[in-house]
Amino acid sequence: MQDSRDREEWGSRTGFVLATVGSAVGLGNVWRFPTIVARSGGGAFLLLYLVIVLAVGIPLMMSELAMGRRSQKGVVGAFRDLRPGTGWWLAGLVAALAVLLITSYYSVIAGWTLIYTLLSVAGGISGLGSAGLTELFAHLTEDTLLPIYGQGIFLVIASTIVFYGVTAGIERWGRILTPGIVVLLLVLLGRVLFLEGGLEGAVWFLRPNFAQMSFGVALEALGQVFFSFSLGMGAVLTYGSYLSRRDDIPVNSLIISLADVGIAVLAGLVVISALFAFGIEPEAGFGLVFIALPAVFNTLPGALFWSTVFFLSLSFAALTSLISFLEVLNALLIEERGWSRPRAVVTVGVLSFIAGIPSALSQSLLDSVRILGWDFMGLTDMVASNLLLPLSGLLTTIFVAWVWGTPAAEEEISLGAVSFRTAPLWSFIMRYIAPVALTYILVAGLIF
Numbered sequence: 001m002q003d004s005r006d007r008e009e010w011g012s013r014t015g016f017v018l019a020t021v022g023s024a025v026g027l028g029n030v031w032r033f034p035t036i037v038a039r040s041g042g043g044a045f046l047l048l049y050l051v052i053v054l055a056v057g058i059p060l061m062m063s064e065l066a067m068g069r070r071s072q073k074g075v076v077g078a079f080r081d082l083r084p085g086t087g088w089w090l091a092g093l094v095a096a097l098a099v100l101l102i103t104s105y106y107s108v109i110a111g112w113t114l115i116y117t118l119l120s121v122a123g124g125i126s127g128l129g130s131a132g133l134t135e136l137f138a139h140l141t142e143d144t145l146l147p148i149y150g151q152g153i154f155l156v157i158a159s160t161i162v163f164y165g166v167t168a169g170i171e172r173w174g175r176i177l178t179p180g181i182v183v184l185l186l187v188l189l190g191r192v193l194f195l196e197g198g199l200e201g202a203v204w205f206l207r208p209n210f211a212q213m214s215f216g217v218a219l220e221a222l223g224q225v226f227f228s229f230s231l232g233m234g235a236v237l238t239y240g241s242y243l244s245r246r247d248d249i250p251v252n253s254l255i256i257s258l259a260d261v262g263i264a265v266l267a268g269l270v271v272i273s274a275l276f277a278f279g280i281e282p283e284a285g286f287g288l289v290f291i292a293l294p295a296v297f298n299t300l301p302g303a304l305f306w307s308t309v310f311f312l313s314l315s316f317a318a319l320t321s322l323i324s325f326l327e328v329l330n331a332l333l334i335e336e337r338g339w340s341r342p343r344a345v346v347t348v349g350v351l352s353f354i355a356g357i358p359s360a361l362s363q364s365l366l367d368s369v370r371i372l373g374w375d376f377m378g379l380t381d382m383v384a385s386n387l388l389l390p391l392s393g394l395l396t397t398i399f400v401a402w403v404w405g406t407p408a409a410e411e412e413i414s415l416g417a418v419s420f421r422t423a424p425l426w427s428f429i430m431r432y433i434a435p436v437a438l439t440y441i442l443v444a445g446l447i448f
């Protein structure tokens with residue numbers, strides 16, 4: 001066990017928790033989670049979701065944190081150092097590739113949220129109804145340069161933060177942005193609950209409808225937990241590598257997970273109350289956040305303020321997630337290539353920018369390009385989210401359970417933990433439940 005370490009460490013437990021929650025809370029919390037809950041049984045789905053969080057999400061999060069902290073390495077180095085001389089480092093490479101692809105298009109969408117925030121402040125959104133907003137969104141995405149500018153500026157902001165390193169960059173901004181998301185969502189919730197029908201919407205969202213429960217719904221919950229916790233991409237693993245041996249992995253995993261679920265529910269209350277008050281069916285994705293919700297906010301007195309708060313909360317959510325994606329790749333280059341942080345940050349930023357250009361152009365210059373029926377952004381998302389992420393999640397699980405081995409992982413998790421009495425349960429889940437769950441996510445994602 002190396003204890004004299006030159007690796008940077010989190011300055012505080014709160015900073016680590018907020019940064020990791022920031023990674024988990026992203027656009028998916030706003031445009032996917034509320035819609036899934038609304039469609040799949042409201043409160044009954046939430047109960048099921050919590051069970052899956054406890055049974056699969058938290059054990060996987062603990063495993064990634066333990067791998068990172070034990071090896072003191074990021075995503076490729078962790079596999080290699082825990083099992084040197086084998087080909088397992090390739091599993092880390094799958095994760096790194098997934099992260100690069102996700103970063104490429106996520107930064108484009110993040111750029112849209114930034115452009116909308118600025119437009120909103122300038123008063124360019126508040127007068128529009130849903131037809132005007134539909135047109136505006138088409139204008140933006142069908143423009144050649146604007147999405148690229150937005151993406152570039154967003155990457156510069158995120159890269160500047162990671163440039164300052166773990167404590168002075170990621171942690172410091174996580175402490176501001178993650179609570180910022182919560183405050184902004186609470187402000188919105190405070191408004192939408194007072195709409196006529198808003199409160200009924202919130203009640204409808206939370207009301208359990210057990211009739212809609214099915215095996216399929218459970219599997220959907222499973223996929224959402226995996227995706228929302230930013231698992232399988234090495235983000236949790238890399239953040240875990242900055243933990244000290246005094247930090248409590250089980251307790252921190254529990255806090256991070258419940259915070260992510262809590263913020264998802266908060267976003268769900270905002271989204272569903274707002275839509276319910278206007279009788280709009282919730283649909284996931286771009287249409288929800290760039291058209292339906294701003295249309296609702298635009299009917300309110302002080303529309304400029306409400307749409308600005310909304311787009312700012314989206315930008316913050318996207319930013320904290322993007323920071324974690326960039327850090328996965330930075331840590332990789334710093335360790336594997338011996339690069340300085342500035343060199344890694346600039347390289348990763350430029351690479352992500354270039355890789356994202358086809359996605360930024362996917363609805364303008366490259367609109368006619370369809371690969372297997374997908375536009376470029378859709379294809380990148382499909383390959384990364386449905387193939388590479390679940391694959392690297394599955395490989396990570398097999399690695400922890402059967403290669404590095406649960407006894408070694410248990411020993412690491414126990415360090416600094418007030419108690420790890422659930423160790424036998426954790427080990428059972430990692431060996432038998434999690435591999436089956438991830439195999440399912442992988443297969444289902446490929447055949448839908």
Ligand code: TRP
Nearest residue numbers: 024026027028029227228230321
């Ligand atoms: N968890 C974050 C979100 O909900 C970020 C994220 C994790 C993500 N995996 C992803 C985003 C895959 C896109 C695709 O947005």
